[in-house]
Amino acid sequence: MGEPGPGVSFPLKVQTDNEDFVIEMNDSNPSDSVGYDGMGDKMRCKRRKRCGQCGPCQVKENCGKCHFCVRKDVLKQTCIYRKCVYLRSKPKPYSRPQPSPQGSQSGGTLSSNSVSPIMRPPMGTARLHTPFADHMLPIPPDTKQETNPFLPPNLPHHQSMPMTAAAYPGSIEVSAANRGPFQPPPVNMSMHMSISPHCMMSSPPQGPQDQNSTHVNSPPAPTLPVPPSVMNDRTVGDFRQPDQITIPHPHPSTNLGGLTHHHPHIPHPSSHSHLESQAVMESRMSRMNFPPPMDSRVPSDSSCMYHPYSMASHFHQPGGPTYFPSSTDMFRSQLFSSMPPGYSYPPSRFHEGFSNMHFPPLGMPPTSPFPQCAQGGMGSLNNQAFPQQYPHLNQQSHGCPKNGCCPPVSPSIESDAKVMQEGYKKRSRRSSVSSFRSLFWEPWKSPSITDDVSSTVSSDFECDIISIDDLQMNAYIRSDGCNSIEIEIDDRSVSEDFQSPIRSSRKSFMSPPGKQVDSNNRNASPTPPSQISSYENLTKGKPKELKAKRRLTFEGTAVCLKQDLGDEGTIQLELPGHKVTIENAVLDEKLAKSSSNLEELLEFISSRKVAEVDANAGTLLENEKDTDKSIKTTSASKVHI
DNA sequence: CGCAACGTTAGT
DNA sequence: ACTAACGTTGCG
Ligand SMILES: [Zn+2]
Ligand SMILES: [Zn+2]
Numbered sequence: 001m002g003e004p005g006p007g008v009s010f011p012l013k014v015q016t017d018n019e020d021f022v023i024e025m026n027d028s029n030p031s032d033s034v035g036y037d038g039m040g041d042k043m044r045c046k047r048r049k050r051c052g053q054c055g056p057c058q059v060k061e062n063c064g065k066c067h068f069c070v071r072k073d074v075l076k077q078t079c080i081y082r083k084c085v086y087l088r089s090k091p092k093p094y095s096r097p098q099p100s101p102q103g104s105q106s107g108g109t110l111s112s113n114s115v116s117p118i119m120r121p122p123m124g125t126a127r128l129h130t131p132f133a134d135h136m137l138p139i140p141p142d143t144k145q146e147t148n149p150f151l152p153p154n155l156p157h158h159q160s161m162p163m164t165a166a167a168y169p170g171s172i173e174v175s176a177a178n179r180g181p182f183q184p185p186p187v188n189m190s191m192h193m194s195i196s197p198h199c200m201m202s203s204p205p206q207g208p209q210d211q212n213s214t215h216v217n218s219p220p221a222p223t224l225p226v227p228p229s230v231m232n233d234r235t236v237g238d239f240r241q242p243d244q245i246t247i248p249h250p251h252p253s254t255n256l257g258g259l260t261h262h263h264p265h266i267p268h269p270s271s272h273s274h275l276e277s278q279a280v281m282e283s284r285m286s287r288m289n290f291p292p293p294m295d296s297r298v299p300s301d302s303s304c305m306y307h308p309y310s311m312a313s314h315f316h317q318p319g320g321p322t323y324f325p326s327s328t329d330m331f332r333s334q335l336f337s338s339m340p341p342g343y344s345y346p347p348s349r350f351h352e353g354f355s356n357m358h359f360p361p362l363g364m365p366p367t368s369p370f371p372q373c374a375q376g377g378m379g380s381l382n383n384q385a386f387p388q389q390y391p392h393l394n395q396q397s398h399g400c401p402k403n404g405c406c407p408p409v410s411p412s413i414e415s416d417a418k419v420m421q422e423g424y425k426k427r428s429r430r431s432s433v434s435s436f437r438s439l440f441w442e443p444w445k446s447p448s449i450t451d452d453v454s455s456t457v458s459s460d461f462e463c464d465i466i467s468i469d470d471l472q473m474n475a476y477i478r479s480d481g482c483n484s485i486e487i488e489i490d491d492r493s494v495s496e497d498f499q500s501p502i503r504s505s506r507k508s509f510m511s512p513p514g515k516q517v518d519s520n521n522r523n524a525s526p527t528p529p530s531q532i533s534s535y536e537n538l539t540k541g542k543p544k545e546l547k548a549k550r551r552l553t554f555e556g557t558a559v560c561l562k563q564d565l566g567d568e569g570t571i572q573l574e575l576p577g578h579k580v581t582i583e584n585a586v587l588d589e590k591l592a593k594s595s596s597n598l599e600e601l602l603e604f605i606s607s608r609k610v611a612e613v614d615a616n617a618g619t620l621l622e623n624e625k626d627t628d629k630s631i632k633t634t635s636a637s638k639v640h641i
Numbered sequence: 642c643g644c645a646a647c648g649t650t651a652g653t
Numbered sequence: 654a655c656t657a658a659c660g661t662t663g664c665g
Contacts, residue, residue, distance in 0.1 A: 046650085047649080047650050047651070047658090047659050047660070048659070048660090049651080049652095049659090050658090050659095068658090071645085072657090072658090074645075074646065074647085075644095075645065075646070075647090075658095076646080076647065076648090076657075076658055076659085077645095077657095077658060077659085078657070078658050078659085083658095087658090087659070090660085091659085091660070
């Protein structure tokens with residue numbers, strides 16, 4: 001076999017009991033860069049190898065029926081069902097994005113590791129991915145098994161579609177607590193985030209970079225094929241083009257499997273109730289996960305950008321081929337690179353007969369974080385990333401994690417929460433999978449939240465301190481740079497009106513960094529003692545966490561969290577205010593570290609009497625309105641998106 | 642553009 | 654050397 005097994009090369013997939021991680025090579029590593037033929041200016045990528053993580057890569061056998069299999073001798077192409085999503089994109093000479101002076105992060109306090117942020121397969125892609133993004137996988141014609149059209153022929157279901165993280169479309173891990181041991185510290189955590197009621201038009205605090213280009217529109221995250229289980233309800237409609245895709249909504253009764261998870265192996269939160277919101281949140285968060293250009297995912301000198309590719313016709317199987325997106329790509333979205341975005345869009349023929357839902361462009365121009373990806377500009381949605389060979393399926397570009405190539409970016413989910421809500425309501429009963437997937441595919445757009453929202457946003461605060469003007473509150477928002485956002489709010493500054501009656505009784509479920517427990521029962525990762533101690537030192541005996549005690553909601557407004565990633569662009573998370581509740585705000589060590597002036601911060605907080613130490617504290621944003629749709633927050637006040 | 646062909650690279 | 658299949662080229 002020409003291609004090495006998945007385990008051989010990066011991205012390396014690591015699975016723990018509770019989590020799956022993907023470790024990619026850090027582009028900084030010169031060795032990874034090898035592969036260029038010569039030093040030419042163009043530096044070409046060395047031949048890429050299959051990632052071994054995506055759904056197709058999990059397929060070990062050729063279907064024997066696809067176009068490529070049938071004409072294998074002549075075409076010399078891998079089975080369409082086995083074609084790595086990362087390889088679907090056309091290799092392209094990549095010019096390394098200019099890393100920002102510091103690693104690309106504007107204020108990042110957090111340092112990145114050599115290990116690039118782990119991309120959670122969309123499971124997800126990501127997920128969600130990503131919002132993350134999936135590449136659509138062709139559904140193998142059913143050769144032997146009529147039962148599951150989604151599985152490649154001849155392969156056992158379980159085998160063909162491994163539930164590995166990679167296989168899930170969209171799952172994005174959000175909270176730091178959930179990260180696996182291997183996960184590197186958040187890279188872009190700098191936190192210049194601003195939260196504003198209307199985020200729609202908020203502009204990044206600064207940024208040399210064009211907002212558009214930098215905005216989190218992450219390139220589509222590469223996605224992995226959706227596990228068969230997830231595909232059950234999928235219909236052709238699922239393959240609509242991004243702009244045609246409606247907001248995804250998992251079917252309540254459908255096994256969403258990977259779609260919802262953050263962790264493939266972990267059972268998804270029991271109820272479906274949160275799926276949607278989670279999915280949305282996750283997808284958006286995924287954007288935040290983009291690795292900085294520096295990140296390995298970003299092609300280094302040697303790396304190449306790949307464009308998504310689509311194999312429309314190739315995938316079309318006589319038997320009624322269907323595509324399904326892989327979510328893996330989502331995780332490789334450009335920005336966070338971890339999400340691969342990749343979604344291939346189904347051939348036009350698949351679109352026919354399906355409703356077209358257009359998502360009006362919402363405010364955020366989709367742009368890919370990476371310059372290379374930016375080619376499409378706003379139109380990037382339609383970037384043709386696909387190699388010439390597979391034009392139809394153009395997906396957003398993703399990089400290949402291997403060989404120094406850019407990893408796929410997580411697709412950003414485009415639909416805003418609101419839209420999703422609506423969609424959810426409308427379609428929840430149907431196969432929501434398709435729509436759900438759209439999350440991952442669609443480029444990031446500003447939420448339509450605006451409809452609901454009345455006021456305008458405040459804006460752009462560049463520092464850690466965030467204020468929501470409309471609510472007259474002060475908050476510190478911190479993102480781990482990867483998957484979570486922590487918000488510290490002086491609830492006192494907020495009027496009671498905003499409190500949510502619904503969850504008022506609920507105590508914070510947020511716990512201190514060292515003991516974070518995910519509300520979803522996901523694994524929690526303890527904070528290393530060392531960190532804690534350091535935090536203590538910082539605080540000098542002050543409470544480790546300061547939290548707000550009341551639950552706060554933002555009815556009637558949209559909450560926008562924006563993070564300036566510096567060169568990487570800006571990440572913006574927008575949520576309908578009515579769906580956001582802040583139950584507790586915590587200032588933990590990480591947050592504290594993010595503060596340019598911890599002393600002052602502590603003092604500030606203390607002065608406001610916000611401080612309250614509660615071992616169990618924890619939360620952040622929670623979706624209030626509908627439990628089913630509520631956005632779950634997880635430990636450490638991380639918001640999972 | 643979409644695609645078939647095939648040279649070439651790379652793992653066994 | 655053999656096999657797999659990536660990447661490029663060129664045709665329609
Ligand atoms: Zn095949
Ligand atoms: Zn792959």
